[in-house]
Amino acid sequence: MPRQHIPYGSGWAMPFPAPYPALVRDGDRAWSSGMLPVDGAGALQHPGDVAAQARLIAGRIAPLLAEAGLGPDSVSRLVLYCASPDARDETEVEAAFLDALASPALIEFVPIPHFYYDGLLLSVDLHCAPAEAVLENPLPGGGRARLMREPGSLVLNLSAPVASIGPVLGGLLTLHRLSPDRLMSGWGIAPEPMLSAVPGQIAPRLPGFFSGALMPCYRRDDHAHLYLTFASDEIALDERREGGVRLHLARAHDLAVLDARFLGGAAVGITDQTRAVMNGIAAVLAEHGLGFGDVVKSTTFYAGSTSAEDLHGNMTVRNGYYDAPGPASTGVPIARMADPGSKVRIELVLRPRPAG
Template sequence: MKKQHASPAGHWSWGPGVGHSQAVRCGEVVWVSGQMATDATGEKRGGSDPISQLPGAMANTERVLSEFGLGLDHVVKLLCFYVYDGTRDEAALLEALGALLPRGLKPAVTAVPVPYLAFPGAEVLVEAFAMARPDGATMPRRHETPLALSPLPDAFAGVVRCGKMIFVSAQSPVTAQGELLHPFDIVAQTGEVMACIKAALAAFGAGFGDVVKINRWYVGQGRTEDFEPAALACAASFEEPGPAATGVPIPRHAREGQLIKIEVVAMLGEDGSSLPRRQVWPDTLWDWTVNIPYWHGLKCHDMIFLGGQVSLDTRGIAVNPFDMRAQTAQAMVHIGSILRELGAGYDDICKLTTVYAGPSGLAALRENQRIRDAFFAAPGPASTDVALPVLAYPGMIIEIDAFAMAEPDPA
C-alpha cells in the first residue's frame, strides 16, 4: 500500500545514519514516532519533569501531523512514557496531557512509568496514533467509558472506536472510586483488568475474539517467574488462535502495590460484523516457556500486527544472551519471516516500537537502532524506542513490535 513519510525540516532527529521517519501515513492511519520536548539542536524545552516537558512533546506531535495537513484533532490514541522517580502523580500527568488536546477529543490513552528514557534529559515521550480520510477530513468516532473501567481524566475515553479500529485505554486494577484492588497480587489484578477490558469491548459489540493486539506492562525483574503467572491469567480470556501480544516488564507502576496494566486493540466491521483474520507462526519462530494462545503475526483487513519479536529459541531460552547486535538482527529476521507468511515485507512496515535493556544515552540506542535501520530502504518507518533495565526473560535484551499495512487478502 502507498505510504507517505514525514520528517519536518528543523525537527529533532536520531542522528546521522538513522533513516527512521517521524511519522508514516498509510490508508486511513498515521503513526507518529514517540515525540519529546526537543528542538533540532537537541535542546530540551520545558523543565526537568514530565509535566513541564509535555507542551514541547505535543507541539512536536502537532508539527509532524501538520506535514500531512492533519492536526491533534485526528488523534485517536496516545501512548505516554514518563520518567517516574517514585513521587510523581500519574493522574496529574494525564490531566496535563489532556489539557493540551482539543476539547472533546477524548482519545484512548496509556501511561507507562519508566526509570529513564533513551535520550538524556528527556522526561516524557508521547506516541500518537491518528486516523483521517484520504482528503484529510476527520473520521467519525465514538467513545465510551463504562463504569466498570478504571478511572481516567475526563479528557480521555476508556475505549474509542474509529472506522474498523477499537482502542482500549490501558486498564488498571483500580475501581471508579480510586481503590487499588488486590495489592501485590498480579494474578488477581490481571483478572480484574481483563474484566475491565471485556466491558470496554462490549461497549461497541466486540469481544476478546475481535482483539488483534494486546500489550501487558507488568512489574518484573527479568525473571521467568515474573512473566508466567500473569501471562497465563491474561491468556485465559483468549481462544486459539489468539491475537498478537507483547509483554514488557517495568520496575514499578505509579501506585504502590499495582503490578499490571493492559491495553488492547480490536477490529470490527463498521456494520458490527466480525472481520476475517489470518494468523501465522513460521516454523523458524521461537516459543514462550508456557502454553499461551497468542500468535506471532495477524492480518485483519489491511492491518498487520506482530507480537513483540525477540531472540529466543523454541524453549523460551535466550539465543545470543546479552549480545545486542546479534539479538537485534535475529528479531528483525523473525519479523521478516512473519511478514512473508502474511504476503508482506519490510517495506510494508509503518511503525516499530522497540524496548531494549540498557542505560539512558544515545550510544546504547544506536547500537540496536542502526541494525534495525539497515533492513529498510529510506525513508524508513516511524519509531518509538524505550530503554529499560531488564526484559521478560534472562539474557533477552531487545523486543521489537512491528505494525504494517498491506492490501486485504482476496475474499
C-alpha cells in the first residue's frame, strides 16, 4: 500500500500555515500531527477548559482515522501534551480519550508549562500500530509504569518520585528483560527544582540515556516522567556531535528514530539553532542512505517565548527541508532544555521506503 497523507478536514484547520498532513499512514502504522481543539477557521475552542478540549479532540479521532481506512481500534498510543497546572485534570482528560477508542491504548501524559496560544491547554498525537494489550503497574511509593509491545519494539512510560526512579527503572528493565543496549528513543521531564537529581538515578541503569534529553516542567508533584522505546532485536546505532549538534540515530526492524538537539550557545537564536539541527540531520541521513522523504513523524521541542512567532519561525525552517506534504508534525513548547542555551530538540521517526 502506498503511503497516505490525509489532509486536515473541513471541520478543523490549524491556526497557522500548515503544509504538513493531519495524518500519515504507512502500511500497518500511522502517525498524526498534533491535534488541537480548533474549528474549521483555526479558532481555538473552549479556551482554558482542558476537559472540553479533550472531548472535542477525542471526537475527531474516528473520522480522521476513517479517512485513512483505519478504525479507532488501530490506535496503539496517544501522547497528551497538557498545559493544565492542575494534576487532578489528568484522569478526566485520559478518560475522554479512552471512551473514544475501541480498545485500550497506551496513554503518555506529558505535562508542559504553556502553549503558544492563550487558552490552549492540550495537543494530542496519535500513533497507530498492531499492538498487544497495555500493561499498567502501580508502583510502590507512588507512580505507575505503562508498557506496550508493538511490532519490533516495546514502549515504556514511567512516572515515579524522583527519589526512587532509578531503582524503579532498574527493576522494570529486569522484570521485562529490556536491554539498555536496545534503547531506540529516550527522553523525560522532571520538576525544575529536582531536574539535576535525575541523571544520576538513571545513568547506572540506562547508560544510553542522554542527560540532555531531560527537560524541566512546572512542579505538579515530585515525579519524574520517562518516555522510553526499546527495540526487540539488536539496533544499529550512530551517535555523534557535529557543529554544536548532538545526533543519535537508532535503526531496528523497519523503523529508525533520529534524535537531534542543539547543544548550547545562548547567543544563537531559535531559528539559527533549528537550521543547524536540520543541517546535521540532513548530513547523517545522507550517510545512511536515508532522506527526509523517509520521515513519517517529526516532533520538535523548543524553548523560546510563549509566542506563536517562535513556533512559526522554527516551523518555517523545518518545512523547507521536506517536499510537500511532508511528515506528520508536532511542535511542543517547553520551559528550557537541560543544556544551557539550547533551544531546539527534534525527534524524527523514519520508515525507510523500499528501493526503486
